[in-house]
Amino acid sequence: MASNNKPGLLLTPLIAVVIGLAVGAVVMLFGGYNPVSGYGALFKGVFGSSYDIGEMVRQVTPLIFTGLAVAFAFRTGLFNIGVEGQFIVGSFTAVVVGVAFDLPWYVHAPFAFVAGCAGGALWAVLPGFLKAKFHVHEVITTIMLNYVALIGVNYLIRTKFKGAAERTDMIHPSASLQFKPLSELFDGSRINLAIVLALLFAFLFYFILWRTVWGYELRSVGLNPIASRYAGMNxxxxxxxxxxxxxxxxxxxxxxxxxxxYGYMTMGATLPGYGFTGIAVALLGANLPLGIIFSAVLFGSLQYGSNNMQLQAGIPTEIITIVIAVIILFVAAKGAIKWMMNRISKPKGEAR
Known part of the structure; x- marks a missing residue:
């Protein structure tokens, strides 16, 4: 059922963004920087050229995917903190297929991409099974599996799939999602066909959850598993x-x-961070596909534009980290924003 409070649903994230940017400006002032110059450099870094726009879209693409992954679990009553690990397993599986096979591009690229999707899905089976059968909280199991994925993939790269340096071999060109006409349209940026797939996944997210009986069951189980069981759902x-x-x-x-x-996978000492950022993207986007797209654009723009802010205005990129943190804080603290909105909208002299 659609929400009957759409203005409030949209207003809370908007206020959180405004407050976050305002706090960032205050921090810049205290640090002796000019916030107008800082945000101007950030804006120019994102929209200053077609290359920058293409690179910003590239930065946004994985955030759309991870935001949707987190939101799908939220919408069905689960808290998937394991998107990081599933991301790593998906990357590794896709690269293995991209390296091991040499097929026509119209077979190889879809095969490698779907293999990566399947790798992430299989990595999520264990916490789902433990939750369903033994009521083990998915937050614990998914966090633990993040590190198992990281260490396990590092081990496999080092021992079985090591190419040059500390990484795998390059995938065959037939497995690549790069599309030269699209890249040339944005002056040689790394934008690729993944953005099209991300938007397709956003549509499928909406269609499955709100336009199919299957999606209705998933949402019902998330809202009330006891009632769903009495209704005959598994x-x-x-x-x-x-x-x-x-x-x-x-x-x-x-x-x-x-x-x-990238076209390969390297050994990493830390988790990539996309999964945790995806939690923020899902929260700001109210777990709605369109909201997640706009939220991913905001976070991706801030992250990409912060590099130019440092180069041109000399302002540390950590300022943008503070802005993002404040946005997340106020989105999570919906009650505080609603209280402020009520105080503003209440007529003067009216008793509470």
Whole structure:
């Protein structure tokens, strides 16, 4: 059912963004920087050239995927903190298929991408199963599996799939999601076909959850598993299925980055961070596909534009981290924003 408070649903994230930018400006002033110059440099860094726009879109693409992955779990009553690990497994699986096979591009690229999606989905099965059968909280299991994924993939790269330096071999060109006409349109930026796939996934997210009986069951189980069980729904199956779909989308994010941007996978000492940023993207986007797209554009623009802010205005990129943190804080603290809105809208002299 659609929300009957859409203005409030949209206003809360908007106020959070305004407050975040205002706090960032105050921090700049205290640090001796000019916030007008800082935000001007940030804006120019994002929209100053077609190359910058293409690179910004490239930065936004994985955030759309991970935001959708987190939101799908939220919408079905689960909290998937394991998007990081599912992203890593999806990247690795896609690269392995991209390296191991040499097929026509119209077979190889879809095969590698779907393999990455399947890798993320399979990595999400275990926490879903433990939740469904033994009521083990998914937050604990998914966080633990993030590090298992990171260390396990690093081990496999070092021992089985090591190419040059500390990374795998390059994928075959037939597995790449790069599309030269699109890249040339944006002056040789790394924008690729993954953005089209991300928008398609956003549409499928909406269609599955709100236009199918299957999606209705998933949302019902998330809202009230006891009532759903009495209504004849298989609660355990739907919990596992929900985690698998969330992991499938997270795996798509990893496959898109590996096949569309880098073409290989390197050993990493830390988690990539896209999954945790995806939580913020989902929160700001109110767990709605269109909201997630706009939220991903905001976060991706801030992250990409902050580099130019440092280069041109000399303002540390950590300022943007503060802005993002404040936005997340106020989106999470919906009650505080509603209280402020009520205070502003209440007529003067009216008793509470």
């Amino acid at each position: 609660v355990s199956k739907n919990i596992v299925l929900s985690m698998m779909i969330s992991g499938f989308i997270a795996g798509a994010a990893g496959a898109a980055e590996a096949l569309g941007v």
